[in-house]
Amino acid sequence: MLLADCGSTWAKILDTATGSLEIIQTRELILRDTVFDVATGHSGRSRCREFKNELIALAEGGLSLVDDADFALVDVGGRDIKFVRFNGRKVEKLDWNLACGSTTGATVELLGKYYGIDFTTLKQADEWVNVTCGVFGMERVLEQVSLGNPPGRSVAMFIHGMVRNVYNFVGRPERLYLSGGFCENPCFVDTFRRYSQVEPLGRTVPLEGLKVISASDGKTV
Amino acid sequence: MKSSSSKKKLIGYFGFPRRDILRDVRDRVGFDVPLVDLDVDHGAPDSGVLPVTTCRIITNIIDNAMNFRGRLAVVVAAVGEGKCDRGRHVSFLLGNMGFEVVESRFPPEEFENRELVFSTGHAPLADKIERIMETVVDPSPQRNMPGPCEPTHGFWGVPPHDFRVLELFPPTTHVYGWTRCVEAGRPGDMELECRVGEGVPTVFFTQSFCAKQDIARYLAEKYGGLAIDCHREINDSILAKVEAFIRLS
Ligand code: SF4
Numbered sequence: 063m064l065l066a067d068c069g070s071t072w073a074k075i076l077d078t079a080t081g082s083l084e085i086i087q088t089r090e091l092i093l094r095d096t097v098f099d100v101a102t103g104h105s106g107r108s109r110c111r112e113f114k115n116e117l118i119a120l121a122e123g124g125l126s127l128v129d130d131a132d133f134a135l136v137d138v139g140g141r142d143i144k145f146v147r148f149n150g151r152k153v154e155k156l157d158w159n160l161a162c163g164s165t166t167g168a169t170v171e172l173l174g175k176y177y178g179i180d181f182t183t184l185k186q187a188d189e190w191v192n193v194t195c196g197v198f199g200m201e202r203v204l205e206q207v208s209l210g211n212p213p214g215r216s217v218a219m220f221i222h223g224m225v226r227n228v229y230n231f232v233g234r235p236e237r238l239y240l241s242g243g244f245c246e247n248p249c250f251v252d253t254f255r256r257y258s259q260v261e262p263l264g265r266t267v268p269l270e271g272l273k274v275i276s277a278s279d280g281k282t283v
Numbered sequence: 284m285k286s287s288s289s290k291k292k293l294i295g296y297f298g299f300p301r302r303d304i305l306r307d308v309r310d311r312v313g314f315d316v317p318l319v320d321l322d323v324d325h326g327a328p329d330s331g332v333l334p335v336t337t338c339r340i341i342t343n344i345i346d347n348a349m350n351f352r353g354r355l356a357v358v359v360a361a362v363g364e365g366k367c368d369r370g371r372h373v374s375f376l377l378g379n380m381g382f383e384v385v386e387s388r389f390p391p392e393e394f395e396n397r398e399l400v401f402s403t404g405h406a407p408l409a410d411k412i413e414r415i416m417e418t419v420v421d422p423s424p425q426r427n428m429p430g431p432c433e434p435t436h437g438f439w440g441v442p443p444h445d446f447r448v449l450e451l452f453p454p455t456t457h458v459y460g461w462t463r464c465v466e467a468g469r470p471g472d473m474e475l476e477c478r479v480g481e482g483v484p485t486v487f488f489t490q491s492f493c494a495k496q497d498i499a500r501y502l503a504e505k506y507g508g509l510a511i512d513c514h515r516e517i518n519d520s521i522l523a524k525v526e527a528f529i530r531l532s
Contacts, residue, residue, distance in 0.1 A: 104519070117527035142520075146531075153531040154507050160520045 063276065063283055066098040067119070067268040068106035071140035071168055072243060076269045078283045083266065100272050100281075114275055116268065117156055120241060121146045123271030127263055128239055136232050137241040137267065138250075140168035145232045159231055166193055166224045167244070169200050173220065177213035184214055184249040186256075190222035199223060218249055225253045234258070241267035293354045297321045297344050298361025298370050299419050299470040300387035305359055308385055312356045318420055321347045321358065324444055332376070338490040339444040339515055341369045348377055355382060363388030365470025367494055395468025397422060402458040402466050404429030409449040411458055412442050415466045422468065436529055437485030438462075439502065444490060445517045451525050452486075459485065461495070479506055484532035486511060486525055 067074045073091050075084040075098070088105045101110035102119040124135040124146060131151055137144040147155040174181060191206065193199035199220050206216035232238060237259040244250040245262035254260045273283045294308060294316050309316070319325070322340050327350035333342050348355060360374035365388075378384045397418075401411040406429035414425065434457035441461045443449065459479045464470050477498065479485050485506060487499035491514035503510035509528040513521050 115523045115526050115530075117523050118530055121527060121531050146527075149507070153528065156509065156524060156527055156531075158520045158524050160518075 063099045063281065064096070065269055065272040065276070065283075066101040066103070066106050066110065067266075067272070068101055068103035068109065069139050069141075070103075070105060071171065072265075073103070073105065074265055074269055076266070076273075078273065083269075085265065100276050102268050102272060114272060117144055117146065117158055119268040119271035119275065120144050121148075121153060121156070121271065122274040123267035123269065124148070124239065124241070124263070125151060126270050126274050127267060134232055134235045134238040135241060135263075135267070136228060136238055138167055138228055138244045139242050140171070142167075143228055143231055147233070147235075155233070157231070166199055166227070167242075169197075170217070170221060170224065170247075170250075173200065173203055173213075173217050177217060179214050179217055181247045181249055184218055186249050186253040187215055187218035187222050189219050190226060191216075191219045193220060193223035193227055218253075221247075221250050222253050225250065225257065229254070229257045237261070239263050241265070291354055292316045292356045293319045293351055294357055294359065295319050295321045295348060295351065295355045296359040296361075296419075297373075298366035298387075299389065299465050300359045300361045301389055301393065302419075302422070304385060304387045305420065308357055308359055316356060319347070319351065320416065320419075322442075323347075325350070327351075336492050338369065338492045340441065340490055340493075341373050343444065344373050345376065348380075348382060352382075357383045357385055359385050359387060361389065361470070362386045363390075363471060365389040365464075389470050391472070394472060397466060397468045399463065399466055400428050400431075402463045403431050403434070405432035405454050407449075407454055408438055408452040408456045408458070409446050412438075412446075412449065412462055415458065415462055416442055418466060434480050434483045436532075437479055437483045437508070438488065439479060439485050439508070440488035440499065441490065441493075441495070443488060443513065443517070444515065445513065448488070448511075448513070448517045448521065448525060451522065451529060453529070457483065460487075477502060479508075481506070484508065484528065486528060488512070490514065 063078045065076045073086050073088045098110040100112045102114045102116050107113050120137050132149050134147045143159045145157045191202035203216045203220050207213050240260050240262045245264050276283045321344040325347050327346040330346045330349040332345045362371040362374045374384050401415045432455045435455040437457050437459050439460035460476055464472050464475050469475055485508040487503045487508050487510040489496045489499045489512045491512045499510045511521050
């Protein structure tokens, strides 16, 4: 079975028969005519036989990867933030932020490419800029650079502002599990650890959820 | 005797006006003149009269009134605590725009205690809410009343502008909030409006820019529910949140 989590910038594809995982840029999907068996993520809707709700995929994935009874899980994507909090392994709160603070994730990538930043070595910044949304945040970074701040430090300040937004959005928990591409961005994770004990779960949490959902639908995964 | 043009006339109303006021107006204008609930989306074009940060229901009232202009014999306006400040404001605006407006305030002494057949019944949620709102004009028992059920979920709030969100709920969803107050005949009864089933996973719905958002958020925190608000049409993110909450809670 081909399962896919097609986000706005990256698509994660899992072949359950071989266990192979492929991560490609979503724009490459346009060049392929693959039809997935089950998919989630807003770019997956028209490319699958069965579409599953993003929040349900995330929540089911979290439940299959985390044994805790009570925990918070956040997925920081290119254009949105999804959040689920469990109490006794039952959903206690969930939210999906598409409107405010949207596209901040994609903006980090854009800025990184523009300034040639290596996020694996980028140092976290003590200061932050206010990141209301991607566009406002980008303007703040350009302003910092024009004031003489090195681009790397300015982008780290953007990341710090974004971390604060996510932290507030999820209700400032002491501990939380992180899903999505930012798990692989040490500057983001280290900055987040100033505020909360962060446990990165990687980029495949929604795919894990699709496995659970497909199995419960009686499919062989 | 009513002229034949009275057939084209309409009596508009919004909110939950007192039934005796509605009756008096109908008596005067004609019982054959259809009633139209101006809160509801009737496909009227955007009149552009109100700021964009006005709740969609109030905007519907103005857009509908402008669209039915010339046909609206009178508007019966709920302006008391049973509606909201904006009900009073829109009544003032309509009066100043040349509409005949009859204002209604629903005092607590006139609160009723009607049986909650639809709020606690087993039927599609949209049907239940629609039929509750029909009781504003005629509260007499209707045909095909649903039987009672234990709640698996709850819906708190006003009837939404876009009913599609209601399709996600199972028929075992109980109705709470202002809509339940309407069925009980107690608009503006804060205590009843804030009463929900303990342990029943409930979605607290408000239109964006509605003052009830304050209460919805508080109640959602208190009872572990999901607070959502929506301005115009329901979007995918809201639908996904509600669907996930219903499935996972
Ligand atoms: S949705 Fe809220 S603000 Fe709008 S008319 Fe109803 S009570 Fe008033």
